[in-house]
Amino acid sequence: MTEYSHPEILVETDWVKQNLGKPGIKLVEVDVDTKAYDAGHIPGAVGFNWQSQLQDQVRRDIISKQEFEKLLSDAGVSPSDSVILYGDNNNWFASYAFWLFKMYGHKDVRLMNGGRVKWLNEADKELTTERPKIAPTQYRAGEPDTSLRVLLPEVLKVQAEKRHNLVDVRSPDEFTGKVIAPPGMTETAQRGGHIPGAKSIPWSTAANADGTFKSADELRKIYLEDKGVDPKKDTIAYCRIGERSSHTWVVLKYLLGLTNVKNYDGSWTEYGSVVGAPIEK
Amino acid sequence: MDNKARVYENIFEMMPSEENPTPLVRINRLNSQAGFPLYAKLEWMNPFGSVKDRAAWALLRDLEERGELRNGRGLVEPTSGNTGISLAAMARAHGYRLLAIVPNKVPHEKKVMLKIAGADLEIVSDELCPAPGLGDGSINLAKTHAKASAHRYVMPNQYENEKNVEVHFKTTGPEIWTQTQGRITHLFTSLGTCGTVTGVGRFLREKNPKIKIIAVQPTEGHDVPGLRNVRQLEVSKLFDPSLIDDILEVDFNLAYTRALELCQNEGLFAGPSSGLILEGALQVAARDRSGFGVMIFPDNIFKYTSNMVKHIPELQPQDAKVIIP
Incomplete structure (x- = not known):
């Protein structure tokens, strides 16, 4: 049995549960809209709205470097953080965010394997409606990696x-x-x-x-x-x-x-x- | 209560049972097979207007008996309409609230009916590109509320709750057996949560293992509310394929045209899922020539006028033109 080429980009739900609240680990739920996040999310996770926050709202494009920096600053993410993305629709929008994070050069970004549905259906996993308290950062991104x-x-x-x-x-x-x-x-x-x-x-x-x-x-x-x-x-x-x-x-x-x-x-x-x-x- | 005089102390006494069954009405003009009578079980004669009254009542009673609805706790349930309408009306009559999670594609009339029945509504966009096994957005959102806000909501979960099967085993099945005096050879039903087919199927098989249980399903891409194509069935834990002899796939457009024929030829104001089931039953009657069929007609047409107009544009009334001189 072979390994994935980059197994480090995936984390399992159990790993996330064991690492809840640890410093340097930031959870981000990415949904097509944030109704699901509002109804309940993994404790400590911030919510990104794919429609309104990950795309330029005027022209058809990804968000600019400045917008990405603001989004992550407001979410309390530092460039050295491990960002764990998960979301609805089988992680489609989380995967899009993963691509965006890679474009803007975030070093350690990973996907929670199975997305929010897997977490939801596991009896030992908690959900909360409480929004995390965020200490804003001054996030600086790199120039977009256009090779992706x-x-x-x-x-x-x-x-x-x-x-x-x-x-x-x-x-x-x-x-x-x-x-x-x-x-x-x-x-x-x-x-x-x-x-x-x-x-x-x-x-x-x-x-x-x-x-x-x-x-x-x-x-x-x-x-x-x-x-x-x-x-x-x-x-x-x-x-x-x-x-x-x-x-x-x-x-x-x-x-x-x-x-x-x-x-x-x-x-x-x-x-x-x-x-x-x-x-x- | 007195079923003969039909005087009741509350609406719940009207719930069906072997002593107070929903009616069976024979199809006359649309069925040309003299040797294969078809009877429709008119589930819209339930007090809240659909077959879902049975499951909703069983689910609500079970939650009450288990003490799950104390301290102002309400219910949350994913529903394409009928379960929500029954559950909301019943819950409100008992002093609880229901948050109904409803897929966008549910007809407008049903959404309004849910609000009239007293449900709080959360409408979710349809699945973008469904993958097998992942469940509906509405089911997942309801589960999320039940998990994240357990103090506010309990989820009866019609897709997994055995009470949804048991109630059909205890009421619908015995009703059909008694009403047909054991003559039934074929049961025709649709697939949604599968509570009906599994509960009635189990009962009838115990009585007579030769009875054919036929499920009728719409073709993929359908918009017949409440029904599922077998490829969408993984969400229902109540589906028991061992009980089903045959699954007929019927072009979903026929659901609407057959429903109209039932209205205009039989005097049966049947909804589209009943139209679909009739088409399946007529196909089997034409093939087998001899038998005694019972069709479960889940609800009537009143909640589907906009869907009917969409599929049969001639139904659109041409309003008088107002001419301003």
């Missing part, structure tokens, strides 16, 4: 060259263009389908029924053997708005240890709306 992110011009170039692994993590119906977005979603594209040459590997392929990541051997078999992701090539993961693909980005880069993996956060809502962009159905 891919923007549209590069995606169009890569698509034409066909030298990359393109991993589409959306549902099979989104991949084939039967639907443009899951039912009820407001963010859509003008066209359905996928980037030519992309492999369909839905994000949930990487998860066990309890929300944890599958073992290194299972992941290796699924992604590298069965689906043919070539570890010698550079890889781009995309979905619809960039959060499900963050989950797969974590799998490919940190659990399987592929060397150059980028998250395309523009994803299908951008690509599927570009005039003239080649689409396969």
Whole structure:
């Protein structure tokens, strides 16, 4: 049985329980909205709202370095802290935050394996509605590491060259263009389908029924053997708005240890709306 | 209480039992198979309007008996509507409050009904991209409240509570057996929490192991409130596949058209889940030709007018145009 390439980026729920309240460890719950956090969170955890706090509220982009610094200062996080992220929807939004923390160079950021659902369903784990008392910090971030992110011009170039692994993590119906977005979603594209040459590997392929990541051997078999992701090539993961693909980005880069993996956060809502962009159905 | 005179000291005395069953009504014009009569069990004749009265009452009584509702503690429950409506009305009549966690896709009428029944509402957005085994947002949010605010809320949990099965074993099952004088050969029901199918199924199998238990489910991507496709069933701990002979998958659009046919041809104001079950039963009757079917019709049409218009646009009334000269 092989290990994950970077097992240090994951912590288990039991580890979190044993380390509650320890100095230097900061828990952050990241949800699509903070209703779940408000109803109950892990004692000591602060809550980030993916919609309003992790994205620029004017243009479509990640938050700026200054906004990231303010967010972390207000949350009482120091650059030397171990930040443990967890959240709803099987850690999608926590994975997006993980990617953002890595972009801005936070040294020690980890995901709680299984997210809030796993914690919720374990009888010995507590939840509270009490908000933690925060001592604000003066957090300073690095310049964003752009090697972790891919923007549209590069995606169009890569698509034409066909030298990359393109991993589409959306549902099979989104991949084939039967639907443009899951039912009820407001963010859509003008066209359905996928980037030519992309492999369909839905994000949930990487998860066990309890929300944890599958073992290194299972992941290796699924992604590298069965689906043919070539570890010698550079890889781009995309979905619809960039959060499900963050989950797969974590799998490919940190659990399987592929060397150059980028998250395309523009994803299908951008690509599927570009005039003239080649689409396969 | 006197079921014959139908005079009751409180609404709860009306709850169904073998002595006071919900009605069985035969399908006449829509079923052409003379050798396979189909009877609908009209669960909307329950005092709060749906099959969920049975589970809600059992869950509430159980919490009261176990002393879980003392000191101002209320209930929290994930619900697509009917359980919430029954539970809220019952809880309020006993002096408790209910916080209902409701998925966004629940029809507008049901959300309003929940408020009329006295529930506090928390509406959660639909699942973004469901993965097997992870449960619904509404179930997880209800569990979160019950865990983080245990002094304020207790969660009956219709998806896991055996009382939801037991009540159907003790009431719905015996009612059907007595009402059909043991002639039933096929039971047709839908799958939601699976309390009905498991409880009734267990009872009928004990009486006659040859009775076929047929579950009818909508195709994936459906919007029939309260129902689950088998691939969504992992959330229900009450699902017992060993009891089920056949799971029929029916195009969910037929739920709405069949419901309309029931209204317009049988005088049965049945809701979409009943329409779906009728379609499944008609398919089996046409195939097997001989039998005696009972269909559980969970609720009536009144809470689904907006869904009906969505699926059958001709139902949209054309209001008179106001012409301003």
